[in-house]
Amino acid sequence: MEILKREQIGNNVFFNTVKDNRFKTMKMSVSAYLPLKKETASQNALLCDILTRSCKEYNTLAILEKKLLSLYGASLSSHIKKEGDLQVLTISISGLDDRYAFDETKISSELAEILCKIIFEPNVENEKFTERDFKQSLRQILDTMDSEFNEKRIYSVSRCLEIMNQNSPAGINRLGDKESAEKTTPEKLYHAWENLLKTARFEIMYVGEGDSASALKVFKNKFENIERNPEILSTETFESDGKVKEVIEEMELSQSKLVMGFETGVSADNDKYYTMMLLSAILGGTPSAKLFTNVREKQSLCYYCISRYYRRKGYIIVESGVEGANLEKAKKAILNEVKELTSGNITDFEIESAKLAMINSYKSITDTVTGIETWYLTRILDDKVDTPEETAEKIKSVTKEQLLEIAANIKLDTVYMLKNKD
Amino acid sequence: MNDIKEIKSVRTGDKYYKVNHKSGLTIYIYPKEKYSSAYAIFGTKYGSINTAFSVDGGERITVPDGIAHYLEHKLFESEDGDAFTKYAKTGASANAYTSFEKTCYLFSCSDNFKANLEILLDFVQSPYFTAETVAKEQGIIGQEIKMYDDSPDWRVMFNLLKCLYHNHPVKIDIAGTVETIAEITAEKLYQVYNTFYNLNNMVLCVTGNITVEEIIEICDKELKENKQHSIVNFFENEPYEIVKPYIEQKLTVSVPLFNFGFKEKVGDRMLTAKENAEIDVLLTMLFSPSSELYSELLDEGLINSSFSYEVFEGPGYFSILFGGESRNPEKAAEKIKAYISKIKSEGLSKEDFEASKRACYGDSLSSLNNIESIANSLINSHFSENEFFEYTDALAKITFEDAEKRLSKILDVNNCALSVVKGE
Numbered sequence: 001m002e003i004l005k006r007e008q009i010g011n012n013v014f015f016n017t018v019k020d021n022r023f024k025t026m027k028m029s030v031s032a033y034l035p036l037k038k039e040t041a042s043q044n045a046l047l048c049d050i051l052t053r054s055c056k057e058y059n060t061l062a063i064l065e066k067k068l069l070s071l072y073g074a075s076l077s078s079h080i081k082k083e084g085d086l087q088v089l090t091i092s093i094s095g096l097d098d099r100y101a102f103d104e105t106k107i108s109s110e111l112a113e114i115l116c117k118i119i120f121e122p123n124v125e126n127e128k129f130t131e132r133d134f135k136q137s138l139r140q141i142l143d144t145m146d147s148e149f150n151e152k153r154i155y156s157v158s159r160c161l162e163i164m165n166q167n168s169p170a171g172i173n174r175l176g177d178k179e180s181a182e183k184t185t186p187e188k189l190y191h192a193w194e195n196l197l198k199t200a201r202f203e204i205m206y207v208g209e210g211d212s213a214s215a216l217k218v219f220k221n222k223f224e225n226i227e228r229n230p231e232i233l234s235t236e237t238f239e240s241d242g243k244v245k246e247v248i249e250e251m252e253l254s255q256s257k258l259v260m261g262f263e264t265g266v267s268a269d270n271d272k273y274y275t276m277m278l279l280s281a282i283l284g285g286t287p288s289a290k291l292f293t294n295v296r297e298k299q300s301l302c303y304y305c306i307s308r309y310y311r312r313k314g315y316i317i318v319e320s321g322v323e324g325a326n327l328e329k330a331k332k333a334i335l336n337e338v339k340e341l342t343s344g345n346i347t348d349f350e351i352e353s354a355k356l357a358m359i360n361s362y363k364s365i366t367d368t369v370t371g372i373e374t375w376y377l378t379r380i381l382d383d384k385v386d387t388p389e390e391t392a393e394k395i396k397s398v399t400k401e402q403l404l405e406i407a408a409n410i411k412l413d414t415v416y417m418l419k420n421k422d
Numbered sequence: 423m424n425d426i427k428e429i430k431s432v433r434t435g436d437k438y439y440k441v442n443h444k445s446g447l448t449i450y451i452y453p454k455e456k457y458s459s460a461y462a463i464f465g466t467k468y469g470s471i472n473t474a475f476s477v478d479g480g481e482r483i484t485v486p487d488g489i490a491h492y493l494e495h496k497l498f499e500s501e502d503g504d505a506f507t508k509y510a511k512t513g514a515s516a517n518a519y520t521s522f523e524k525t526c527y528l529f530s531c532s533d534n535f536k537a538n539l540e541i542l543l544d545f546v547q548s549p550y551f552t553a554e555t556v557a558k559e560q561g562i563i564g565q566e567i568k569m570y571d572d573s574p575d576w577r578v579m580f581n582l583l584k585c586l587y588h589n590h591p592v593k594i595d596i597a598g599t600v601e602t603i604a605e606i607t608a609e610k611l612y613q614v615y616n617t618f619y620n621l622n623n624m625v626l627c628v629t630g631n632i633t634v635e636e637i638i639e640i641c642d643k644e645l646k647e648n649k650q651h652s653i654v655n656f657f658e659n660e661p662y663e664i665v666k667p668y669i670e671q672k673l674t675v676s677v678p679l680f681n682f683g684f685k686e687k688v689g690d691r692m693l694t695a696k697e698n699a700e701i702d703v704l705l706t707m708l709f710s711p712s713s714e715l716y717s718e719l720l721d722e723g724l725i726n727s728s729f730s731y732e733v734f735e736g737p738g739y740f741s742i743l744f745g746g747e748s749r750n751p752e753k754a755a756e757k758i759k760a761y762i763s764k765i766k767s768e769g770l771s772k773e774d775f776e777a778s779k780r781a782c783y784g785d786s787l788s789s790l791n792n793i794e795s796i797a798n799s800l801i802n803s804h805f806s807e808n809e810f811f812e813y814t815d816a817l818a819k820i821t822f823e824d825a826e827k828r829l830s831k832i833l834d835v836n837n838c839a840l841s842v843v844k845g846e
Contacts, residue, residue: 025791
């Protein structure tokens with residue numbers, strides 16, 4: 001695999017290529033980075049969805065999907081993500097490498113063309129999207145919001161984040177809210193599309209063996225015809241107001257959920273974030289971590305108890321599923337492990353095993369197309385984009401002193417309990 | 423003596439090695455050049471459905487539901503410490519899972535491969551169960567079961583299986599219930615371990631940046647020769663007909679979910695590569711987003727992009743399942759049935775057949791990118807007595823007539839059931 005090649009093809013538009021001949025497929029994606037705002041979040045989510053339903057040339061979903069099917073089952077998909085205080089809309093296309101076609105079909109260049117049409121030549125008339133696609137996208141986004149409620153693990157974490165981030169964009173759902181989604185119209189979406197092309201930051205990513213140079217040319221031409229006026233993107237590091245918020249909600253469930261949010265003061269724009277990543281792994285990132293060993297294995301309180309560090313905002317989220325009657329006991333057990341961590345009771349074994357686990361997973365990332373794509377898309381806004389190997393080296397060199405220096409920064413901010421009704 | 427055979431795909435040039443190891447174990451080795459990691463999976467043909475069996479013609483033994491999964495948890499502990507602590511010193515990412523028909527232990531790593539494979543082979547061959555360690559797991563697995571009890575996806579599927587199967591144990595939750603796992607003892611764990619964790623009943627698949635020589639060297643050292651014994655699994659006779667056509671459960675959900683399944687005829691063996699290829703092409707033609715039905719269901723607001731289909735097959739069970747979120751699952755199921763009847767009487771489209779064949783072929787090659795999916799496919803092929811590359815070759819060869827013939831044998835609209843999970 002070659003390392004990432006990056007070329008600016010417009011004002012805040014970048015074309016990134018990772019050439020790799022080990023895979024039998026290629027993948028290309030276009031990601032738009034925007035400030036996450038309550039007024040526009042749903043509209044952008046709808047836009048991301050509607051663009052993949054049809055375009056001028058393939059003007060119904062069935063026609064578009066038939067075209068993809070004939071290209072050896074290529075797939076087109078859309079993803080809406082939250083990264084710190086930003087909303088990220090990604091549309092990607094992937095398919096078989098040209099080498100494996102039965103005939104002379106140039107699969108990869110056809111797919112690059114389709115992706116370009118999806119972004120720049122949508123199925124619009126008289127400055128609006130079609131009613132048919134609009135209805136489908138609206139229903140899809142509302143259903144997706146509901147299905148996140150269906151899965152209580154996802155729901156409880158998003159509730160905790162909401163409570164922590166009441167005054168920050170990071171507290172807004174990645175899909176926005178139902179009311180604003182329902183207020184959107186096919187006309188408004190058209191203007192949102194125009195606005196997106198002008199104001200978002202774009203990162204185009206090409207992973208595979210095929211002809212990325214011609215795809216680059218096509219996208220460069222398209223962006224040259226757009227008057228670009230990109231918005232400023234920034235994420236503020238999370239700061240607790242100093243008061244611990246405790247929220248309990250009740251529901252008909254078999255298992256209760258416990259989610260706890262911690263301030264760390266260290267986020268992606270701080271060099272020490274590698275150290276914080278390691279601290280979070282020592283706390284609850286592996287089967288030899290403090291939470292797994294003590295809360296699960298020694299006390300048999302739960303099946304899962306993990307911690308995750310959100311490096312853009314700089315907080316740690318701990319989550320677990322426990323018996324309703326054990327909620328307080330589990331909370332105490334988790335806080336006890338956090339206290340061990342913050343007061344510096346960390347063994348060399350805990351440090352070494354967390355390091356080895358992290359290094360192992362970084363080194364494996366380059367073995368899948370999606371692993372490579374996701375790695376770079378989540379780091380592309382960093383001042384310097386590290387490769388997985390560079391990140392592994394940085395983790396390796398963290399010392400115990402460096403860990404102890406910032407461990408005490410970790411402070412409880414929010415406790416969210418989703419309690420089963422008796 | 424170890425017997426080593428090279429198996430090559432004529433189409434892609436990819437190859438792997440099948441080893442009949444002198445210990446009794448079958449080993450598949452699939453090296454991937456220029457990859458930076460390796461993946462190993464060690465599995466036994468023993469899952470949640472194997473609850474009644476006999477060994478070497480002995481008496482029939484019945485064990486509690488959920489014991490295969492319980493054993494999977496407990497096997498990580500050996501007399502000299504637990505496997506996770508050992509892996510913690512090498513940095514592998516390790517896990518295990520129990521399904522209906524198999525239990526698998528796996529790891530992936532970029533360094534220390536030799537040490538990791540030694541740990542895997544060692545702990546799976548070193549059971550250590552005491553009353554105390556068995557009791558400790560009750561709380562952990564109890565919470566795992568409760569997590570599944572709240573999972574709408576999980577519930578909607580098991581409810582459907584209860585509608586489709588009268589007697590086959592596939593209808594029982596893989597982890598059992600809080601009551602059945604309370605019956606599990608160290609003695610019972612040893613009993614099933616000694617029956618099913620015989621190397622002749624197991625398989626090892628290794629993929630990634632590894633060589634045949636190093637795997638064989640480690641296996642020669644770590645594997646203890648196992649005397650083959652004969653295992654008979656008892657499954658009560660399962661009629662062709664379903665149990666009941668509809669089931670509904672209330673859970674705290676805001677968008678209802680459904681699973682809609684067609685119970686299929688089971689033959690003497692599992693589906694062949696050719697039969698699998700024919701069914702996959704048919705399902706792609708008829709139900710993928712490019713199909714007439716998909717657009718119709720979308721336009722009427724009966725499905726969303728979560729709609730999916732799958733072939734669900736194992737020893738003694740075979741069905742075709744559809745699933746997704748819907749505000750009107752009954753109507754969606756009616757539409758699917760009507761569409762199947764229509765296609766069966768009017769015939770298939772040749773053009774759709776060709777495109778779907780290509781799409782399935784593309785999918786099958788894509789799966790060769792990933793060392794994890796290769797290893798898991800190798801294990802599945804082995805337990806269903808198929809050869810891994812046969813499927814891709816079969817896809818390239820099947821004809822329109824093959825697909826027509828297959829369609830007439832599956833998707834009986836008088837033998838299907840609907841399971842729904844709704845909000846209160």
